[in-house]
Amino acid sequence: MRTIAFTLLATTAMFTIAPALRAAPPAAEPAPKIPHMSRPEATAYVEREQLAIEPSNLVSPILSGDAETVEALLSAGVDANDLTDMPKPALRLAASACANKELKPGAALTVIEVLLAHGAKVNESAPSELSALMVAAQHCPAPVVRRLLQAGADIKFKTSLGISTLSMAFITGNLDAAEALIDAGARLSPEAAGKLLKDHQDDKRRVALVNKARGK
């Protein structure tokens, strides 16, 4: 009885949040279904797929947008923040999967939802490394950027050489991501704004966005 009530509550909560998320992207893709498995289901899944319960087995499904396998591994006991034999932290890998043009639209976002649901850390400590948001600023569509910001990604992160997340979006020409960051409050220093407009005066959208991001 109590379980049913909980399930109903959870479902209702999801329905109230979902439209808000869905309203954001202009192209109205149906919101991807986020897989969820119980521990026995997950264990059966990884046994069937003959996957060891190790973080390094996340790499391939994350990069190919296979949210179901990611969910299975995490629900079967892999720690989303375990870096053993991982080339990069899981969430950063998930953002870099946006660069894979073969991925179905929304696949990277679904994987990111799964990782966040399992407690993947959004921000990292090492200053010279890129953050997940920084990688998303390079490769990902605006909804991914918004989702990471919503999860608490540090919008003020800069690399050792002073490239901010917003600068990175402009440098790689990902203006959708730049717009999402500016809407969330990211701003450019005069030094950065000047460098970003150099040789790009003809690009009206870029000029407008840089100007919007100038100042406070």
Added chain:
Amino acid sequence: MSMIRCIALVPVLGLLAAPAVEAARPPKAPPPPSTESLIHQAKVAVRDGTAEPERDLAPMLERLRTTSVESDQRDLIYAIEELGRHDSANPASVKAYLREAAPPVLLAVARSKSDGLVRCNALMLLRTLNVKPEVLDEAIALAAADTSADKQAIQFRGRLLAGWKTNQPRNDEPPVSSATGTTAKEKAALDFLRRQHENVSSDNLGQAAMNADTEVVAALLDAGMDPNATLVAGMHPLSYAVGAGCAMERANLAARLATIDVLIQHGADVTLKDNGGATILVSAVNCPLPVIEKLLAAGAKVKDSEDRFSPLEMAFANGRWDIATLLVAKGARLSKKSIDKLFFEKPTDPDKLALIRRATAANKK
């Protein structure tokens, strides 16, 4: 009188009789040693570090040249493989001798009408010995031209050798440490390496340096490995110790410093660059500061006008302000222009800004 005559006669008779006797019944020369005992003698001498190639190894090669007994050929080839393997913990003088002296015999076996498998093994043994490219070329050519019943197998071995020739390890031969044989130091090092199942190769020197396995590094150097051997991508043992080694944090700092010390004491050159032009300080950007201090103390240069990317730029790019501070104190400088190019936005932290100002200031003297 008669006695004297008798004595005088014996040698005369002896001289006269000898040819006749020999023709009738050959004198009993000692029977030639068995192949098994030749192999045993060689292995014992090599293991004890007392091997003299002409005495202990040459007879095996001579037997392989002359015998047509298939099992002997097979056993001899296996023995030469064990003793001459280029990365084994056997004395450098043994490996060098077999690398030089075995190929003519092995090529003769490969050309002969011997058993097909024996001929194949003779060819592949050239790879194990890490023979010179000219010898490989000869083997590849004879295998390609083979028309015997076993030509398929022989030609396949030739292709294996050809493939290996393009990827073979280089600089993997330790110089022969002394003309007289194995020194006590070399012997002790080889015994240690054999017990630890460590290969004696420059590749393994790089691995041990990367893992900061100081004892193995020291033993490999004592066994005669070149502390400046060229490894993958033109890197050297020292670049493994500070580059991949520091990046992977495989060992504690004390072990890493000890490994670097051993390499430098044995003559590792801190001014070498890899194929990408990276100096040792550029490679060491992931290391803790004491490693950088040690490299500087050993003579690593903070600046080199030919560098595409200087150690200071590398330190800035990796957010290593501690290394950058040390390098600037030691005289490393960058032009204002390269600082502008390097930093997309300059830092706002006053200490970091002050360091950048010092880095672009004129060098006193």
